[in-house]
Amino acid sequence: MSETNTQVRDAAGVDLDNPNLTRFDIVREGARRDGVEIVHYEPQYPPGSRGERRMTRIVAFFFLLTGIMSTLFVVAFIWWPWEYELGPHASKYYTPILGLTLGLALVGVGLGVLTWGKKLLPHEIAIQERHDGPSSAEEQKLTGTTMQFIGDEMGLGRRPILKWSLLGLAPLGLAAAAIPIGALIKDPHHPDILFKTGFAGATPDNPIRLMHDDGTLVRPEMVSTGGQITVFPNIPGGASNHHADSPTLLIHLREDDAAKLNQKLYTINQGSTWSSFVAYSKICTHAGCPASLYEQQTNRLLCPCHQSQFLITDNARPIFGPATRSLPMLPISVDKEGFLVATGDYKVPVGPAFWEKD
Amino acid sequence: MKRRKVDLKALPGKAAEEVDTRLPVATPLRSVLNKVFPDHWSFLLGEIALFSFIILLLTGTFLALFFEPSLQEVRYDGSYLPLQGVEMSRAYETALDLSFDVRGGLVMRQMHHWAALLFMAAIVVHMFRVFMTGAFRKPREINWIIGLSMFWLGFTEGFAGYSLPDDALSGTGLRIASAIMLSIPVIGSWVTTSLFGGEFPGEIILSRLYILHVFLLPLILLALVSIHVGLVFVQKHTQWPGPGRTNKNVVGERMFPRYAIKQGGFFMLVFAVIALMGGLFQINPIWLFGPYEAAVVSAGSQPDWYVMFLDGSTRLMPAWDIRFLGYNIPPLFWPTVVLPGILSVVPMAYPWIEARWKKDKGSHNLLQRPRDVPDRTGLAAMAGAFYLVLTISGGNDIVADKFHISLNAMTWAGRIGLLVLPPLAYYFARRLALGLQQHDREVLAHGVETGIIKRLPDGRFVEVHQPLAAPDEHGHTDLPYVGWTVPKKMNRVGALGPAIRGFFRPIEQPAPPRQEEQPREEITTGKH
Numbered sequence: 049m050s051e052t053n054t055q056v057r058d059a060a061g062v063d064l065d066n067p068n069l070t071r072f073d074i075v076r077e078g079a080r081r082d083g084v085e086i087v088h089y090e091p092q093y094p095p096g097s098r099g100e101r102r103m104t105r106i107v108a109f110f111f112l113l114t115g116i117m118s119t120l121f122v123v124a125f126i127w128w129p130w131e132y133e134l135g136p137h138a139s140k141y142y143t144p145i146l147g148l149t150l151g152l153a154l155v156g157v158g159l160g161v162l163t164w165g166k167k168l169l170p171h172e173i174a175i176q177e178r179h180d181g182p183s184s185a186e187e188q189k190l191t192g193t194t195m196q197f198i199g200d201e202m203g204l205g206r207r208p209i210l211k212w213s214l215l216g217l218a219p220l221g222l223a224a225a226a227i228p229i230g231a232l233i234k235d236p237h238h239p240d241i242l243f244k245t246g247f248a249g250a251t252p253d254n255p256i257r258l259m260h261d262d263g264t265l266v267r268p269e270m271v272s273t274g275g276q277i278t279v280f281p282n283i284p285g286g287a288s289n290h291h292a293d294s295p296t297l298l299i300h301l302r303e304d305d306a307a308k309l310n311q312k313l314y315t316i317n318q319g320s321t322w323s324s325f326v327a328y329s330k331i332c333t334h335a336g337c338p339a340s341l342y343e344q345q346t347n348r349l350l351c352p353c354h355q356s357q358f359l360i361t362d363n364a365r366p367i368f369g370p371a372t373r374s375l376p377m378l379p380i381s382v383d384k385e386g387f388l389v390a391t392g393d394y395k396v397p398v399g400p401a402f403w404e405k406d
Numbered sequence: 407m408k409r410r411k412v413d414l415k416a417l418p419g420k421a422a423e424e425v426d427t428r429l430p431v432a433t434p435l436r437s438v439l440n441k442v443f444p445d446h447w448s449f450l451l452g453e454i455a456l457f458s459f460i461i462l463l464l465t466g467t468f469l470a471l472f473f474e475p476s477l478q479e480v481r482y483d484g485s486y487l488p489l490q491g492v493e494m495s496r497a498y499e500t501a502l503d504l505s506f507d508v509r510g511g512l513v514m515r516q517m518h519h520w521a522a523l524l525f526m527a528a529i530v531v532h533m534f535r536v537f538m539t540g541a542f543r544k545p546r547e548i549n550w551i552i553g554l555s556m557f558w559l560g561f562t563e564g565f566a567g568y569s570l571p572d573d574a575l576s577g578t579g580l581r582i583a584s585a586i587m588l589s590i591p592v593i594g595s596w597v598t599t600s601l602f603g604g605e606f607p608g609e610i611i612l613s614r615l616y617i618l619h620v621f622l623l624p625l626i627l628l629a630l631v632s633i634h635v636g637l638v639f640v641q642k643h644t645q646w647p648g649p650g651r652t653n654k655n656v657v658g659e660r661m662f663p664r665y666a667i668k669q670g671g672f673f674m675l676v677f678a679v680i681a682l683m684g685g686l687f688q689i690n691p692i693w694l695f696g697p698y699e700a701a702v703v704s705a706g707s708q709p710d711w712y713v714m715f716l717d718g719s720t721r722l723m724p725a726w727d728i729r730f731l732g733y734n735i736p737p738l739f740w741p742t743v744v745l746p747g748i749l750s751v752v753p754m755a756y757p758w759i760e761a762r763w764k765k766d767k768g769s770h771n772l773l774q775r776p777r778d779v780p781d782r783t784g785l786a787a788m789a790g791a792f793y794l795v796l797t798i799s800g801g802n803d804i805v806a807d808k809f810h811i812s813l814n815a816m817t818w819a820g821r822i823g824l825l826v827l828p829p830l831a832y833y834f835a836r837r838l839a840l841g842l843q844q845h846d847r848e849v850l851a852h853g854v855e856t857g858i859i860k861r862l863p864d865g866r867f868v869e870v871h872q873p874l875a876a877p878d879e880h881g882h883t884d885l886p887y888v889g890w891t892v893p894k895k896m897n898r899v900g901a902l903g904p905a906i907r908g909f910f911r912p913i914e915q916p917a918p919p920r921q922e923e924q925p926r927e928e929i930t931t932g933k934h
Contacts, residue, residue: 082440084660087650125510132485132506146513147685151678158674165667172664176442176656178642178771180545234604236595241605261701278701287701288479288493289607292581295701330701335585335720335738336606337578338703352705353582354721355803355813368814370720370737372727400585401736402594406729 079174088173103167110160117153124149242402245329246281246294247378247393255381255389257282258298258327266388268325271300276342278330281390293398295330295338296378297349298388299360305347308361316395317363320379325388327378328364331399332356334371349375373401443665444645444658448535450672455528457676458521459631465518466620472508474500475570475616477609486693494572494697497612501571501692517684522564524680526712529557537756538786539773541644543766547757549637554754556630558746559623561712566619568690568710570612575690577698579709581606589739607700647772647889654771706804714800715793719745722799722820777846778889780839787835788828795823846892850874850885856896872896 062069062077076086093100130142182188204211236242250256258266258279266279276299280287286294301309306324313321320326328349332339337353348367349358356371358364364375376394383389397405426432476496482489484499485506504511533553536542542550565583569576584606587598603610642656651657659665683689696702709717719741728735760782761767776783798805799820806813849855853871860870874893875883893899 078436079440079660082437084440084442086660130509132487134487143512143516144685146510147516147681147683150513151682151685154674154678154681158671158678160671161667161674162671165664165671169664169667172659173657174440174442174660175650176440176642178654178656180641180771181769232600233596234599236599241599242595261699280701289477289577289698289700292606292700334736336581337707338701340701340703341705352703352707352803353578354717355817356725366725369817370723370725370741372725372737400588400738401727401734402588402598403591403733403735404595405734406732 083177083179085175086172087175089170090172091170092167100168103163107160107164107168110156110163112156114153114156114160117149117156121146121149121153237404242399242405243397245394245398246283246286246291247296247390250281250390250392252381252391255383255391257383258296258380258388258390259286261287263287266298267386268300268323268382268388271298271325273300273324274302274344275300278340279327279388293329293331296327296390297330297340297342298325298327298380299342300325301347301361305361309363312362314363314374317377320377322380322382322388325380326360327380327390328358328360328375329378329394329398330375332371333366333373333375334369334400336400339375439660439662441639441661442656442658443661444643444651444656445665446646448539449643451528451532451535453669453672454676455525455532456631456635457673458525458528458680459627460673461521461677461680462518462525463624463628465514465521466624468514469504469511469518470620472500472504472511473497473570475612477572477607477612489693489696492697495612497570497572498692498697501573505693513681513684516687516689517680518567519689520683520687521680522567523689523710523712524676526557526560526564526710529553529560530712533557534786534790538776538783539644540770540779540782541773542757543770544757544761545641545769546637546644549634549641550757551754552630552634552637554750556627556634558750559627559630563619563623563627564710565713566615566623568713569615570619571690571692572612572698573692574695574698574702574704575692575707575709577607577700578703578707579713580611580698581700585738586742589736590743591733591735591739607698642771644771644773651772653769656771706807708801708804711797715796716742716746716800718796718799718802718820721802721817722796722824724821772889775889777839777842780836780843783839784832784836788832791827791831792824795820795827799824845894846887849892849894850887851882853877853883854893854896854899872899874899 062073064074064077072089079086091100093103124142124145128142128145129138131139133139183191199205247256259282260266261278261280263282265282266277271277276297279296279298281291281294283291285291301324303324306321306326309321309326330338330340332351332353334351334354334356337351339349339351339356339358341350341352342348343350347359347361349360349364350356351358351369351371354370356369357367358371358375359367363377366372366374373396376396376398378394379391381389381391474496478496479493480496480499482492482494482499482502484490484503486502489502501515504515506512536550536553565579569580569583584598584602587601588594590597599605601611601614602608603614643658645651645656645658648657695704708714720738723737723741726737726740763781776786799816802816802820803813805811806816853873856870856872858870859867861867873881873883875885877883
């Protein structure tokens with residue numbers, strides 16, 4: 049269709065003032081000067097042909113679809129009942145209708161524009177030369193020397209005092225970093241928040257009562273045999289996220305299970321159970337999720353996040369999954385008024401492990 | 407009175423002249439209009455990510471007008487009856503308001519979430535395309551690194567957004583994130599308390615995640631997206647080999663009008679899909695989960711899909727605790743900190759690793775078909791298998807539940823599968839690539855299978871092949887492989903056109919059947 053050898057054409061050139069040139073000739077000349085050769089250019093349908101008229105109608109149809117759907121979108125947006133009602137109600141269709149009308153409106157624009165571009169615009173093949181690869185050796189030398197010369201001008205090599213005095217600028221970087229780091233940094237050990245929970249401060253003489261999440265205190269008869277409930281320290285905000293490390297599982301073991309547990313009790317857990325009641329931290333020692341799925345038959349606690357399983361008849365020792373540490377046991381007892389109490393804080397830090405946690 | 411005549415037709419030309427006098431744009435503008443882009447469907451995968459990102463910016467800005475990232479405790483008093491009177495954070499309340507008390511808020515929220523999922527999906531698929539076709543090779547290593555960084559930034563950005571509504575799921579996710587930070591040796595506890603402003607959850611974390619989610623990360627992403635696209639523009643897009651295509655040219659079409667129009671239409675279609683999904687498919691119904699409470703969790707808590715592979719790696723990790731001198735590296739550290747570290751650094755170095763391995767230091771602008779580089783294709787399959795095992799393990803409790811498999815069996819299957827399947831995937835993908843190469847060579851040497859069986863006089867059956875060029879005396883053709891599709895079917899070499907081209911009826915009416923008259927004659931002659 050045209051010369052592939054651009055060199056030849058460059059020499060020939062095109063006289064832009066030639067009145068016989070068509071607009072396309074000028075376009076092609078412009079492309080040529082940009083290093084682009086249009087080697088193939090033909091309309092997909094002959095102008096005025098049936099095929100072209102059909103494609104035009106299809107584009108118009110898609111744009112009309114967009115018009116209709118956008119109008120419907122606006123109408124629905126304004127007049128469709130949208131405020132939430134309980135139960136089956138027209139408002140439940142508000143979001144689907146908005147999505148459907150908006151989506152179809154956009155489908156219309158998209159397909160219309162695509163049909164226009166792909167079917168009505170002439171098909172072409174153009175070739176552009178790449179000019180990548182390194183710059184010429186001459187260019188590299190010129191730029192390289194310029195940069196070296198800038199170095200010479202700065203004169204660091206000749207003025208050693210300047211070089212050393214640059215070190216004096218280092219504290220500026222420290223000063224810049226000091227503010228954000230200094231403001232953000234928070235010592236995890238003073239106060240010792242990672243080692244304490246909401247039960248901190250409880251002693252056998254001054255125990256902290258256990259409560260439900262609604263604040264009611266817990267009596268042993270509230271938990272049926274084999275059952276479990278989640279309890280919190282009875283302190284202000286004890287059940288809130290301010291004490292996210294304090295949720296505790298209170299389990300009423302069956303008699304034989306309690307006997308099993310008492311035989312195997314770790315030294316650190318000695319004296320922490322009361323009757324056949326045992327309380328474990330609900331916070332998984334792996335990643336901190338509540339390990340709360342209680343399998344009554346197998347006496348296992350399962351953490352739903354990563355499936356660590358803990359055997360409650362054996363100090364809540366991990367028996368499957370990625371957890372490596374037993375759930376800490378809360379020392380419990382019953383006070384004179386018959387409420388369950390914690391007689392101390394957890395003896396090992398609750399929740400996920402970290403560097404300083406042995 | 408003489409009115410000055412305005413020549414409307416000359417107006418645009420005049421205006422352009424005025425502009426060019428002040429800012430000479432004629433030459434650079436024309437070179438942009440004329441820039442040639444190669445075309446192939448697989449080049450559009452990255453565009454989906456780009457378009458999703460634009461939609462994320464639009465919908466996200468809308469959401470930010472109504473959302474308040476505050477952990478201040480309030481009592482819900484909105485339209486959603488089941489939660490009325492419940493204590494919750496202001497963040498959860500405003501997220502509920504967006505869903506129930508802002509007109510059209512829910513469709514925007516759901517579009518934002520779907521767009522985020524699509525963004526990450528498009529990035530992953532695009533990355534596979536770039537890897538398997540060798541588009542990351544010199545001179546495009548930097549763009550490969552930028553792309554990988556955008557995956558991890560998008561990952562963090564998505565996780566921060568997921569954590570903002572402060573519903574039960576996002577709080578649980580955040581708690582796991584805090585445990586992951588805690589697991590870092592030496593500095594873990596300091597990092598965690600510094601980020602959360604004390605113990606988990608504290609009061610400040612949402613404000614910090616919010617500024618990260620709506621300002622810092624989008625800003626960095628926007629900058630990287632611009633550089634990424636800008637580099638494609640400057641370095642020019644890679645192209646598939648084919649007639650007239652060399653390492654030194656680009657064959658395609660000029661950017662304007664056709665290429666740009668197709669891009670615009672495609673953007674609208676991506677937008678349309680997201681709008682349809684945002685309206686029709688529910689995602690993250692936070693009102694069903696309830697506010698985050700440290701003691702509450704439900705079974706089947708899964709993160710967004712692109713986080714699932716790390717959830718899976720965490721589930722599969724054996725309980726290996728390292729303890730010494732009173733210090734401890736918990737098992738959580740390996741699958742959530744070390745693994746992502748390896749997964750970001752090794753792929754970034756891969757372009758140089760491969761160049762060294764294959765002793766290939768040249769610049770490449772022509773893509774490779776996956777079959778032509780069996781080792782790399784094998785690696786891709788290996789990475790895919792590894793990723794897939796982890797992602798499935800991220801939902802292994804759901805699989806166990808739905809298919810009545812023991813959960814522990816699923817965990818063990820994942821542990822073993824993670825070690826066994828990737829090497830197998832490497833082996834099979836490599837064999838597959840070699841087999842496909844072999845078949846290409848066969849067709850080039852013997853021709854296309856026609857499906858016609860011929861019986862020879864001596865009773866043998868042979869299949870007739872259509873040679874692709876004039877064969878030599880042995881019936882062989884000596885055609886070189888050029889790195890592009892070899893025709894494998896007769897209608898690929900023009901033997902058969904498509905039977906029907908119109909959608910409802912054939913565009914070309916079939917020629918009037920000639921036999922119609924002849925049989926009639928035969929019949930009449932028969933009657934005589």
